Amino acid sequence: ISYHRNKTNVGPNRNGSLILDACSGTYLMWAADHDLWHPRFLSRLVEELNKDDSIILCYPQTLFIDAEDKVVGKAPNAIDTRGMPVCERFTKVIREISYGNMVYGLFRTDSIKKSWKERDVIGPDHVFVADINLMGAMAFLDEPLLFMRQQRPGETAENVVKRQLEWFCSNKEYERIVPWTMHAYEHIKIVQDSSLNNVEKKQLYQEVKDCFKNRLFYGMHFGELLRKEALQLIEKGEALFSNHNKGADTKITAAHEFSRLASICNFFCPEYNTELKKFISNCSNLADNIP
Numbered sequence: 001i002s003y004h005r006n007k008t009n010v011g012p013n014r015n016g017s018l019i020l021d022a023c024s025g026t027y028l029m030w031a032a033d034h035d036l037w038h039p040r041f042l043s044r045l046v047e048e049l050n051k052d053d054s055i056i057l058c059y060p061q062t063l064f065i066d067a068e069d070k071v072v073g074k075a076p077n078a079i080d081t082r083g084m085p086v087c088e089r090f091t092k093v094i095r096e097i098s099y100g101n102m103v104y105g106l107f108r109t110d111s112i113k114k115s116w117k118e119r120d121v122i123g124p125d126h127v128f129v130a131d132i133n134l135m136g137a138m139a140f141l142d143e144p145l146l147f148m149r150q151q152r153p154g155e156t157a158e159n160v161v162k163r164q165l166e167w168f169c170s171n172k173e174y175e176r177i178v179p180w181t182m183h184a185y186e187h188i189k190i191v192q193d194s195s196l197n198n199v200e201k202k203q204l205y206q207e208v209k210d211c212f213k214n215r216l217f218y219g220m221h222f223g224e225l226l227r228k229e230a231l232q233l234i235e236k237g238e239a240l241f242s243n244h245n246k247g248a249d250t251k252i253t254a255a256h257e258f259s260r261l262a263s264i265c266n267f268f269c270p271e272y273n274t275e276l277k278k279f280i281s282n283c284s285n286l287a288d289n290i291p
Helices: 011-022 041-051 086-096 109-115 124-135 157-168 179-192 198-214 222-241 248-268 270-289
Strands: 055-065 071-074 106-108 137-149
Touching (some): 041 055, 109 124, 157 179, 179 222, 222 248
Antiparallel strands (some): 055 071
């Protein structure tokens, strides 16, 4: 057993990388210190992984517990992608995932090292699970073996976003304006970086677009969120450009960033094509004409 302790709290992303760097075994699991595990957690997941080399992640039914270890609910995920072609695996995950409990399952170390990145977006666990399924299958074991502590019972969706923005996007000044858009776009990026052929990639680009325009997630309609963010981006950009207290360098940098983000918004919200194209043109003119 090798024990490593960080001198400071480096956050979830960096901590995940440090664990991977220190890991050399066949299997890997991330464990949160406030959770509990059934005595057969590891043996049952290893048993499932050993049955099929195509499985690179196995996770069990997950129950939620309170501060007194009382079961208060069950994670809704029961996604199993065994036996599916790669595009079907990816599509099933992005359309059905609702909680990130599967990242606390058991991985094949070599596979996770190929997929893992420190992603500066909210909901990076969802993106990671989608990426894993571009590489191989994910198995769900319908046995209650993981007990996840509910540390923030009753936390609102708005507060979840605020917390994750601080965790994952603290240095992303402009992307923080459109966090759900960037979350959706991260799925486009993992498809783009995959080994799929061009036809498959084109198919999944459309799947991502359709999914995030129409999907409901914990009472939130993603399409409405993306449209709201697109208009918010234009509003904040125009406010910054007209602010006489902002220097030329700041405005030029902002113009390039706002233009890039507006193009991404336009992919997901073509109904605002006219407004976004006009805004992109304004950004370009501003960047070119500021002395």
